[in-house]
Amino acid sequence: MEGKLDGLLQSQAHVWNHVLKFFNSMSLKCAVELGIPDVMHSHGQPMSLSDLVAALHIQPSKAQYLGRLMRLLVHSGFFDANEEEDVKYSLTPSSRLLLRHTDTHTHTTFQITPFLFLSLDKTTIASLGALSGWLCSSDADHNPSVFEMANGKPVWEYAAQEPSLANLFQQTMACDSEMTGKIVIEKCSGVFEGLKSLVDVGGGTGVMANAIAEAFPHITCSVFDLPQVVSNIQPNVKNLSFIAGDMLESKIPPANAVMLKWVLHNWDDEQSIKILKKCKDAIPSRAEGGKLIILDMVLDNEVEDRESTETQLFFDVLMMVNLNGKERNEKEWKNLFMEAGFSDYTIVSKLGLRSLIEVYP
Structure with a gap:
């Protein structure tokens, strides 16, 4: 007893x-x-x-x-x-x-404060509060995200009308790209060997592409993102340019390699396959050096501790409530790649909670 x-x-x-x-x-x-x-x-x-x-x-x-x-x-x-x-x-x-400022102890400006405020924004809290109602709702003609049900508009439309939220999102992506760019270049430099051109799809203000362009001056880099994101940005290095377009509607500019950093977890499988097919159309064959570079989470990919696994699952629910997106395990990634017409893939390296994946046409 x-x-x-x-x-x-x-x-x-x-x-x-x-x-x-x-x-x-x-x-x-x-x-x-x-x-x-x-x-x-x-x-x-x-x-x-x-x-x-x-x-x-x-x-x-x-x-x-x-x-x-x-x-x-x-x-x-x-x-x-x-x-x-x-x-x-x-x-x-x-x-x-x-x-919020340079850390003289490590001489870096890496920070994740914008992510903290973005994740704890009132809109995300409201979305989580509406999850049970969303799960029990039925609407055959219109399947809104939890975010839309809770806040009245889809997240991108809401952000377009709320500059503070849009700015917080851009700051979050820029801060993350600053840290990720340094780590990827130091730990995965072989991924960029032999490339002559690379386009960062959904690359925002170009922090990640700028890091690659500086580290590999022989690679012609470009950022492909929405006009309102890239129209007024001036590149800091000569081998970097910005191209306006919509990855769901426009052709992705041709390059040896296409990069998708923290993009596909925003979308459901149908939209992700559509994006992947556009990426495949933009690169040459594998024999000619063409490949897709993905930086995203791979669930169950040898995560070593309970806290890391839990954090990945938190992200999965965050994507679910805000964007109808998802984090994926290796089998789910493979299914997307094959459905989009790719022939093979390699998980190159585990980068904390995320992984770098090379995908070949």
């Missing part, structure tokens, strides 16, 4: 943990809004609670509440704290990614 009661209590704790898990996200958002990572970075050494209170201009009477917030964030791994009576806090590698 005692074992059953212990199991009951453990189950209760498990449910409570997941019910309250969003407190982690919102506490992290609060810390960034307050500017805690930047204040600690500027201070240059571990900070006491009283130092934080003064630097953040928090009322001294509320110091204990800040201390309780920091206790949770320390437990979650975003700050370190010593074990002395006068506790002092310092940054961790994770909280350094939340800096």
Whole structure:
């Protein structure tokens, strides 16, 4: 009987943990809004609670509440704290990614703060709240996304009318491309060997393509994206250009290689196959060096820890509610490639939660 009661209590704790898990996200958002990572970075050494209170201009009477917030964030791994009576806090590698300015410790500007605010935007919260209603709804003529049901418009239409959300999305993509570009060039440089031209489809403001163009000056790079995204951008390097078009409607400019970074998870299988076919039409045969380069998640691809797997599954639900998109396992990727007329593929490297896939015509 005692074992059953212990199991009951453990189950209760498990449910409570997941019910309250969003407190982690919102506490992290609060810390960034307050500017805690930047204040600690500027201070240059571990900070006491009283130092934080003064630097953040928090009322001294509320110091204990800040201390309780920091206790949770320390437990979650975003700050370190010593074990002395006068506790002092310092940054961790994770909280350094939340800096808004250059990190002199690592000499990088990598950050994921825009992603934090985008993921915790009121529209995403509303979409998650509408998921059960969406699952039970039936509309044979019009199958809106959860986002549209919750917010009145599809996500891209909504973003077009809400510049703040559109800017947050572009910042998220640019920040991610800055980090991913450096990692891909260092870890997967062989992918670009022998290429003379590359077009980054849906490449936004060109951060990823710019990194490739700088690292491989012999490759003529171009970014293919919507007119409102690329029309006023001036390239920083001579072997980079911007071409306006819609990947679902226009022909993709011809090149030795086409790149799709974090694109296909936005779309369902039908639209993804349509995009893949257009990519195949834009490249030469495999014998002539043609290939498609995809940077996206591959579920179940030797992810080594529970947190990473859970994060991939979070992304899958995020794509489902906001875009009717999905994350895919290797079998699902293979089915897309074969359906689109490609002959073979190779998962070149695992890059954290995502993978680099070469696909051959």
